[in-house]
Amino acid sequence: MSRIGVFVCHCGENIAATVDCEKVAKTCAKIPGVVYSVDYKYMCSDPGQNLIREAIKEKKLTGVVVAACSPRMHEPTFRRACAEAGLNPYLCEMANIREQCSWVHPKSKATTQKAIDIISTLVAKVKRNRALFPIQVPVTKTALVIGGGIAGIQAALDIANSGHKVVLVEREPSIGGHMAQLSETFPTLDCSQCILTPRMVEVAQHPNITLYSYSEVESLSGFIGNFTARIRKKAKSIDEKLCTGCGECMNACPIKKNPSEFNMGLGTRPAIYIPFPQAIPNKPVIDRERCTYFRTGKCRFCETKCPAQAIRFDQKDELIDIQVGAVVVATGFNVVGTSFFPEYGYGKYKDVITGLQFERLLSASGPTLGELKRPSDGSTPKKIAFIACAGSRDPAKGIEYCSKICCMYTAKHAMLYKHKVPDGDAYVFYMDIRAGGKGYDEFVRRAIEEDHVNYIRGRVSRIYERNGKLIVCGADTLLGAEPVEIEADMVVLATAGIANQGAEELAQSLHISYDHHQFFAEAHPKLRPVETNTAGIFLAGACQSPKDIPDSVSQASAAASKVSTLFSQKELTREPVVAVINRTAPPVYSTCVGCFMCQSACPFNAIEREEIRTRDGKLIKTVARVNPGLCQGCGTCVALCRSKSIDLQGFSNEQVYAEVTELFA
Amino acid sequence: MENESFEPKIVAFVCNWCTYAGADLTGTSRIKYATNVRIIRFPCTGRIDYNLILKAFERGADGVIVSGCHPNDCHYTSGNFHARRRWIVFRGLLEYMGIDPRRIIFSWVSAAEGAKWADVVNRAVTEVRQLGPAKEFNEMRKSQAFEFRSV
Numbered sequence: 001m002s003r004i005g006v007f008v009c010h011c012g013e014n015i016a017a018t019v020d021c022e023k024v025a026k027t028c029a030k031i032p033g034v035v036y037s038v039d040y041k042y043m044c045s046d047p048g049q050n051l052i053r054e055a056i057k058e059k060k061l062t063g064v065v066v067a068a069c070s071p072r073m074h075e076p077t078f079r080r081a082c083a084e085a086g087l088n089p090y091l092c093e094m095a096n097i098r099e100q101c102s103w104v105h106p107k108s109k110a111t112t113q114k115a116i117d118i119i120s121t122l123v124a125k126v127k128r129n130r131a132l133f134p135i136q137v138p139v140t141k142t143a144l145v146i147g148g149g150i151a152g153i154q155a156a157l158d159i160a161n162s163g164h165k166v167v168l169v170e171r172e173p174s175i176g177g178h179m180a181q182l183s184e185t186f187p188t189l190d191c192s193q194c195i196l197t198p199r200m201v202e203v204a205q206h207p208n209i210t211l212y213s214y215s216e217v218e219s220l221s222g223f224i225g226n227f228t229a230r231i232r233k234k235a236k237s238i239d240e241k242l243c244t245g246c247g248e249c250m251n252a253c254p255i256k257k258n259p260s261e262f263n264m265g266l267g268t269r270p271a272i273y274i275p276f277p278q279a280i281p282n283k284p285v286i287d288r289e290r291c292t293y294f295r296t297g298k299c300r301f302c303e304t305k306c307p308a309q310a311i312r313f314d315q316k317d318e319l320i321d322i323q324v325g326a327v328v329v330a331t332g333f334n335v336v337g338t339s340f341f342p343e344y345g346y347g348k349y350k351d352v353i354t355g356l357q358f359e360r361l362l363s364a365s366g367p368t369l370g371e372l373k374r375p376s377d378g379s380t381p382k383k384i385a386f387i388a389c390a391g392s393r394d395p396a397k398g399i400e401y402c403s404k405i406c407c408m409y410t411a412k413h414a415m416l417y418k419h420k421v422p423d424g425d426a427y428v429f430y431m432d433i434r435a436g437g438k439g440y441d442e443f444v445r446r447a448i449e450e451d452h453v454n455y456i457r458g459r460v461s462r463i464y465e466r467n468g469k470l471i472v473c474g475a476d477t478l479l480g481a482e483p484v485e486i487e488a489d490m491v492v493l494a495t496a497g498i499a500n501q502g503a504e505e506l507a508q509s510l511h512i513s514y515d516h517h518q519f520f521a522e523a524h525p526k527l528r529p530v531e532t533n534t535a536g537i538f539l540a541g542a543c544q545s546p547k548d549i550p551d552s553v554s555q556a557s558a559a560a561s562k563v564s565t566l567f568s569q570k571e572l573t574r575e576p577v578v579a580v581i582n583r584t585a586p587p588v589y590s591t592c593v594g595c596f597m598c599q600s601a602c603p604f605n606a607i608e609r610e611e612i613r614t615r616d617g618k619l620i621k622t623v624a625r626v627n628p629g630l631c632q633g634c635g636t637c638v639a640l641c642r643s644k645s646i647d648l649q650g651f652s653n654e655q656v657y658a659e660v661t662e663l664f665a
Numbered sequence: 666m667e668n669e670s671f672e673p674k675i676v677a678f679v680c681n682w683c684t685y686a687g688a689d690l691t692g693t694s695r696i697k698y699a700t701n702v703r704i705i706r707f708p709c710t711g712r713i714d715y716n717l718i719l720k721a722f723e724r725g726a727d728g729v730i731v732s733g734c735h736p737n738d739c740h741y742t743s744g745n746f747h748a749r750r751r752w753i754v755f756r757g758l759l760e761y762m763g764i765d766p767r768r769i770i771f772s773w774v775s776a777a778e779g780a781k782w783a784d785v786v787n788r789a790v791t792e793v794r795q796l797g798p799a800k801e802f803n804e805m806r807k808s809q810a811f812e813f814r815s816v
Contacts, residue, residue, distance in 0.1 A: 072686060117703055118704075121705065511742050632741055634740075635708050636709065636744045639714040639715070639747075656714075656717060660676065663705075
């Protein structure tokens with residue numbers, strides 16, 4: 001016979017203001033099976049919890065219903081209190097009479113009645129609860145880091161330095177990401193490559209890091225502590241073990257005029273190439289779409305010139321399965337493309353370029369070796385216009401968010417331009433200057449006051465060409481929206497940062513959520529900013545939202561510390577809310593008939609086949625079996641099972657039917 | 666109309682991750698809605714056995730709300746798709762049985778849509794009120810040669 005205790009919380013005035021808690025407690029005392037029912041001002045306070053602990057002992061309770069706030073809030077608190085008093089924590093349920101009753105209804109009899117109804121359904125449920133025990137699962141202490149930009153590099157190094165193995169997967173032939181493309185970084189103007197490349201070398205040499213460049217994650221299965229990742233290692237068409245990185249093949253390649261991705265299309269590269277001189281790994285790959293041999297079946301010049309005989313035209317993509325315990329997603333961002341700005345003529349006028357292209361023009365390792373020459377004729381621009389918020393904060397363009405980094409890098413660009421061309425004029429069109437951050441506002445002021453950059457508050461409506469000049473038409477809203485026309489030699493657009501291509505597909509294969517801009521979603525915007533909704537998968541860097549380098553690095557370190565915390569445990573404890581297949585005495589053994597409908601419905605591949613055999617090995621029947629390590633407890637199989645042979649612990653058929661029945665008793 | 670004073674009894678089967686959290690948000694935002702609904706929490710809409718809906722009608726519910734995560738947002742990847750697919754089949758069965766399918770309100774309410782939850786509930790109450798008390802199941806029971814066993 002059940003002995004249930006009901007504990008009604010006033011939550012100060014939060015519940016008691018609209019629900020007659022005293023009456024609720026008295027009415028609930030009359031529910032069959034309830035032996036103790038009491039109301040108290042703050043049930044979650046220490047005296048309140050003590051009330052529960054004492055009652056469990058004194059009244060020998062076999063189940064507890066706490067009528068208070070949402071179980072999402074305090075279920076762990078009260079279950080712990082029950083466990084402390086010796087009651088299995090899974091015999092405690094919460095009736096949500098605050099968020100779903102007292103806060104949403106006025107003070108009335110109906111509200112009090114609703115509270116009573118909610119409690120009585122939970123009493124009906126708890127009578128049928130069973131003692132459950134947490135499941136222990138082992139942890140594979142290897143982390144998978146997806147993306148080798150600064151965030152991925154930092155996360156990989158931090159995890160590796162804490163003594164755990166890391167597999168770093170990068171889509172491009174080299175790690176480094178967007179940071180490797182930058183010339184100087186704000187607000188200190190230190191050279192980007194000078195601070196990044198030592199980190200890249202560290203990754204390559206770290207004994208705990210395995211680097212897969214030119215590779216992509218195809219799929220991820222399993223669960224926290226026990227993921228299996230399938231990595232597609234794209235064919236580089238060279239034997240990495242033999243290749244010395246001498247570069248003879250790149251000199252031999254006759255197809256040299258391919259737009260260089262690293263230089264944002266401003267420079268060229270051969271079909272067999274290393275993206276940039278400091279690349280890690282510093283070994284070339286063959287771009288099969290550009291290579292003459294792969295297009296026409298003839299050429300193989302590079303093969304004849306390779307002193308190490310490392311060229312492998314017949315190499316195939318390789319699929320590698322690895323076991324990992326945690327995943328850090330650091331796939332970064334992209335910038336909007338040519339079709340986005342017809343009014344600015346981007347893609348039409350050669351001298352209208354993006355911020356990233358401007359970085360390459362400024363960079364000492366760029367296509368102009370650091371000399372500022374405009375792409376159309378190679379002359380030095382004497383007048384240059386920068387347009388901040390090109391695409392960002394523009395609902396008409398579908399991007400209502402602020403890309404965060406543009407204000408700062410535009411100030412940096414204008415400043416660097418003035419350093420390179422002291423007699424030139426720099427104009428910045430802006431909406432607002434958002435320079436929150438350490439030393440950031442000072443930096444923008446320096447651009448304005450010391451380097452005399454002209455800041456014009458207003459948006460640019462149109463750019464067109466006239467007599468070889470780019471006419472930038474805008475308005476100065478601080479001068480009564482007076483029209484402004486600037487005859488510029490070059491225009492730099494601070495284009496909006498958007499989610500990287502393939503972000504949506506990756507999110508779907510990893511089972512993590514993403515927002516409507518395809519940026520990956522954190523589990524909680526404030527309190528769990530680096531976790532995803534899928535346990536064991538963490539976020540770092542601009543794949544979550546546009547971020548600058550310091551933010552990306554700190555988030556990467558945060559994600560790495562989450563991974564290290566996970567790996568510091570021997571075993572993980574999981575909630576026992578999992579499905580089970582019934583087993584019964586011979587000659588039935590199990591009511592499961594082995595139709596395996598559940599197997600095809602299970603999103604986690606948690607259903608296995610189990611053969612029931614006699615002692616001498618004769619097969620009696622094949623039934624389903626749930627792997628409790630893989631089962632996440634969604635219960636889709638339970639609703640589907642035709643013979644009702646599967647049940648979900650914590651939400652069993654008996655429990656939920658009792659709830660429905662009780663509701664209309 | 667005769668139904669105007671009628672207070673329908675509605676049960677809501679919701680998933681833990683989206684709609685239950687969304688209903689919590691309605692509370693934290695102090696948005697008011699009708700008291701007629703009783704929420705029963707499930708891990709996922711995929712867990713909701715549609716026999717439960719029949720059970721609710723058998724026991725005297727006037728309307729049922731089924732609500733979970735938006736498509737593609739399921740905490741368990743695909744539970745809500747299973748629920749949706751089953752609902753399409755189940756709706757045909759309901760119509761065949763003579764139960765008005767308008768008594769079942771299927772919706773997606775995310776954890777961020779507190780206001781939408783209040784809206785779903787209020788709309789459900791208004792619609793079911795117009796339909797009047799659910800007598801279909803009991804009439805069907807009477808017309809059958811056998812008695813439904815009451816649990």
